Amino acid sequence: xxxxxxxxxxxxxxxxxxxxxxxxxxxxxxxxxxxxxxxxxxxxxxxxxxx
Amino acid sequence: xxxxxxxxxxxxxxxxxxxxxxxxxxxxxxxxxxxxxxxxxxxxxxxxxxxxxxxxxxxxxxxxxxxxxxxxxxxxxxxxxxxxxxxxxxxxxxxxxxxxxxxxxxxxxxxxxxxxxxxxxxxxxxxxxxxxxxxxxxxxxxxxxxxxxxxxxxxxxxxxxxxxxxxxxxxxxxxxxxxxxxxxxxxxxxxxxxxxxxxxxxxxxxxxxxxxxxxxxxxxxxxxxxxxxxxxxxxxxxxxxxxxxxxxxxxxxxxxxxxxxxxxxxxxxxxxxxxxxxxxxxxxxxxxxxxxxxxxxxxxxxxxxxxxxxxxxxxxxxxxxxxxxxxxxxxxxxxxxxxxxxxxxxxxxxxxxxxxxxxxxxxxxxxxxxxxxxxxxxxxxxxxxxxxxxxxxxxxxxxxxxxxxxxxxxxxxxxxxxxxxxxxxxxxxxxxxxxxxxxxxxxxxxxxxxxxxxxxxxxxxxxxxxxxxxxxxxxxxxxxxxxxxxxxxxxxxxxxxxxxxxxxxxxxxxxxxxxxxxxxxxxxxxxxxxxxxxxxxxxxxxxxxxxxxxxxxxxxxxxxxxxxxxxxxxxxxxxxxxxxxxxxxxxxxxxxxxxxxxxxxxxxxxxxxxxxxxxxxxxxxxxxxxxxxxxxxxxxxxxxxxxxxxxxxxxxxxxxxxxxxxxxxxxxxxxxxxxxxxxxxxxxxxxxxxxxxxxxxxxxxxxxxxxxxxxxxxxxxxxxxxxxxxxxxxxxxxxxxxxxxxxxxxxxxxx
Numbered sequence: 001x002x003x004x005x006x007x008x009x010x011x012x013x014x015x016x017x018x019x020x021x022x023x024x025x026x027x028x029x030x031x032x033x034x035x036x037x038x039x040x041x042x043x044x045x046x047x048x049x050x051x
Numbered sequence: 052x053x054x055x056x057x058x059x060x061x062x063x064x065x066x067x068x069x070x071x072x073x074x075x076x077x078x079x080x081x082x083x084x085x086x087x088x089x090x091x092x093x094x095x096x097x098x099x100x101x102x103x104x105x106x107x108x109x110x111x112x113x114x115x116x117x118x119x120x121x122x123x124x125x126x127x128x129x130x131x132x133x134x135x136x137x138x139x140x141x142x143x144x145x146x147x148x149x150x151x152x153x154x155x156x157x158x159x160x161x162x163x164x165x166x167x168x169x170x171x172x173x174x175x176x177x178x179x180x181x182x183x184x185x186x187x188x189x190x191x192x193x194x195x196x197x198x199x200x201x202x203x204x205x206x207x208x209x210x211x212x213x214x215x216x217x218x219x220x221x222x223x224x225x226x227x228x229x230x231x232x233x234x235x236x237x238x239x240x241x242x243x244x245x246x247x248x249x250x251x252x253x254x255x256x257x258x259x260x261x262x263x264x265x266x267x268x269x270x271x272x273x274x275x276x277x278x279x280x281x282x283x284x285x286x287x288x289x290x291x292x293x294x295x296x297x298x299x300x301x302x303x304x305x306x307x308x309x310x311x312x313x314x315x316x317x318x319x320x321x322x323x324x325x326x327x328x329x330x331x332x333x334x335x336x337x338x339x340x341x342x343x344x345x346x347x348x349x350x351x352x353x354x355x356x357x358x359x360x361x362x363x364x365x366x367x368x369x370x371x372x373x374x375x376x377x378x379x380x381x382x383x384x385x386x387x388x389x390x391x392x393x394x395x396x397x398x399x400x401x402x403x404x405x406x407x408x409x410x411x412x413x414x415x416x417x418x419x420x421x422x423x424x425x426x427x428x429x430x431x432x433x434x435x436x437x438x439x440x441x442x443x444x445x446x447x448x449x450x451x452x453x454x455x456x457x458x459x460x461x462x463x464x465x466x467x468x469x470x471x472x473x474x475x476x477x478x479x480x481x482x483x484x485x486x487x488x489x490x491x492x493x494x495x496x497x498x499x500x501x502x503x504x505x506x507x508x509x510x511x512x513x514x515x516x517x518x519x520x521x522x523x524x525x526x527x528x529x530x531x532x533x534x535x536x537x538x539x540x541x542x543x544x545x546x547x548x549x550x551x552x553x554x555x556x557x558x559x560x561x562x563x564x565x566x567x568x569x570x571x572x573x574x575x576x577x578x579x580x581x582x583x584x585x586x587x588x589x590x591x592x593x594x595x596x597x598x599x600x601x602x603x604x605x606x607x608x609x610x611x612x613x614x615x616x617x618x619x620x621x622x623x624x625x626x627x628x629x630x631x632x633x634x635x636x637x638x639x640x641x642x643x644x645x646x647x648x649x650x651x652x653x654x655x656x657x658x659x660x661x662x663x664x665x666x667x668x669x670x671x672x673x674x675x676x677x678x679x680x681x682x683x684x685x686x687x688x689x690x691x692x693x694x695x696x697x698x699x700x701x702x703x704x705x706x707x708x709x710x711x712x713x714x715x716x717x718x719x720x721x722x723x724x725x726x727x728x729x730x731x732x733x734x735x736x737x738x739x740x741x742x743x744x745x746x747x748x749x750x751x752x753x754x755x756x757x758x759x760x761x762x763x764x765x766x767x768x769x770x771x772x773x774x775x776x777x778x779x780x781x782x783x784x785x786x787x788x789x790x791x792x793x794x795x796x797x798x799x800x801x802x
Contacts (some may be wrong), residue, residue: 019177026169036123039100
């Protein structure tokens with residue numbers, strides 16, 4: 001019983017952390033172009049300094 | 052969808068149109084404060100990482116461009132730029148080989164519903180996962196204080212899930228009840244809230260069974276179906292919105308003091324003088340003051356042959372100016388123009404589809420009362436039998452939970468999502484799920500002629516009868532004009548040695564004149580080109596009118612044209628007939644043009660020379676005779692009919708409001724999209740009925756167990772998940788079925 005007192009809150013906290021991470025990613029527009037993001041990793045920008 | 056996936060190549064041959072002027076781009080861009088603007092372009096041909104790199108690098112190099120960002124999922128490019136001078140965006144994209152369309156700023160609103168759904172889904176998923184974890188410990192034997200603690204934590208986690216995810220269902224259910232209707236969300240809302248209330252009561256009284264997991268995971272499952280449904284429709288909507296706009300955004304107004312100004316369409320008033328360049332669309336109704344040109348009226352009236360206009364002629368909004376610049380005087384504001392009249396007719400015609408009730412709603416209007424009655428009778432029965440109101444209440448609520456239409460709520464949307472995905476891959480966009488239900492029921496298909504059965508583009512039919520040398524010269528000359536006939540001739544350009552053309556001049560409304568050596572060649576109207584040969588050639592094919600090629604005034608070749616039929620039009624008609632659908636043509640074109648097409652495609656019934664209201668009346672007459680009518684059309688004149696029909700399909704080349712009015716839009720050239728859409732819809736209809744049957748059979752087994760009081764939270768969880776999985780698995784069968792129709796092949800551009 002005593003272990004539950006801190007294990008359950010810890011589990012819930014970690015879950016809530018994941019949830020808030022997802023909600024943040026959603027609101028910061030990271031889900032707006034999933035296909036583009038997958039392709040962009042392959043692009044080798046030469047002019048990185050300008051951008 | 053990955054690079055080069057089916058559906059990503061959108062083959063579109065949009066009628067000849069000039070690049071948007073910089074004024075037009077400016078009008079369509081969003082000011083970002085200061086002197087910066089954001090312009091959104093739709094670039095359907097973007098399909099891989101290479102495209103992203105090429106476009107972003109090229110646009111970023113332009114002067115005044117702050118940033119350019121490609122969105123591969125929606126196939127859009129948004130460019131931020133500053134200064135008064137609009138960067139040459141279209142020319143740059145054109146050089147790279149990408150065709151771009153301007154986007155309307157008002158369409159670019161962020162999709163609020165989708166983010167609300169996904170947020171609700173995330174919260175419900177989090178809550179369902181954690182509550183299930185705690186519930187499993189309870190089912191595995193947690194007892195006493197531990198069990199109560201777990202129940203209390205579950206109750207706490209469920210609150211945000213109910214408020215956030217459940218809110219969507221509560222609002223929808225309340226809305227339905229307020230209008231005196233029943234939908235699937237009513238039993239869901241009742242079941243979920245009663246389950247929570249009872250579980251809370253049990254928890255407070257240290258009871259053994261709590262249904263927190265049932266109420267939250269039910270919401271989670273249903274939200275998955277709802278979100279997928281929304282994503283699918285949104286994808287179709289984006290694809291349709293990305294098509295080029297076929298109405299003018301504004302026009303150059305010639306002021307009395309000689310200055311020119313670009314004015315948005317909404318601000319044009321009668322009496323203004325407008326300059327219309329070749330390749331632009333006429334923005335409002337008006338009269339031509341000066342200039343000669345040919346107008347492409349196909350999208351407005353359904354006539355396939357271009358109309359020559361000169362000073363004094365009346366022109367309608369929406370027609371395309373092909374060959375020469377015109378000065379015209381507006382006689383009506385945009386809101387009183389032909390286009391606006393079509394919108395009014397369209398709104399008046401609304402009827403057939405608003406009366407349609409979706410299968411899910413029809414089922415739930417029976418299902419919900421039966422279920423709620425069963426729960427009530429169970430409560431009364433146990434009250435009488437045991438006299439223990441707490442026990443009676445618990446069992447009655449268990450009945451509600453077990454019958455909560457988890458499978459039923461998924462049965463319809465999941466099938467429609469899978470079906471819409473299949474159609475999307477074949478280049479057919481579905482606007483909403485009820486469209487598929489309506490398409491499955493049709494028994495009559497009505498086609499427009501120009502632009503639907505035909506491409507609205509003429510094709511040279513007597514090429515083999517013309518001297519190849521003459522044809523080559525004609526093709527060479529024709530390449531200088533954007534008149535549809537010229538384009539058809541130019542397509543026959545060969546490599547034969549021909550005299551070099553020295554100067555080429557287009558005489559709008561008449562034809563093209565070219566000098567080669569000492570010879571004057573003319574390609575155009577018979578009376579103009581063959582000025583010496585007014586006698587003698589009358590008996591030849593082509594008759595008195597027609598298009599000819601002449602050398603120094605004597606006719607050397609005659610050209611005969613025919614509106615090119617859409618590829619596979621005949622096969623598509625045959626398949627529709629084979630599926631027991633009768634096919635008619637309703638056209639605004641002449642009787643002769645209609646009968647030629649009807650003969651070629653083996654269609655028995657056609658009605659020529661119809662006005663837009665005539666088409667609506669025809670469809671309403673068919674509807675009164677108890678036919679379910681499918682309308683396939685593209686023109687402005689078809690738009691009211693598209694709305695009046697039971698269900699409607701438009702090609703991607705249709706007028707803007709036509710695309711908005713239609714339930715389905717097909718992006719590729721082949722007309723086989725129509726029978727394919729019908730077949731997929733009919734299959735989907737069959738699967739929906741199977742799924743509903745599965746859900747009912749599940750209830751037939753589960754309800755007696757619940758009424759007898761044997762349901763525990765564990766049994767409820769297993770039964771609900773199992774029935775949902777069964778329904779989803781059945782829906783996925785649609786993905787694999789092989790069509791008897793060959794899928795329309797992708798044609799041309801894009802990939």
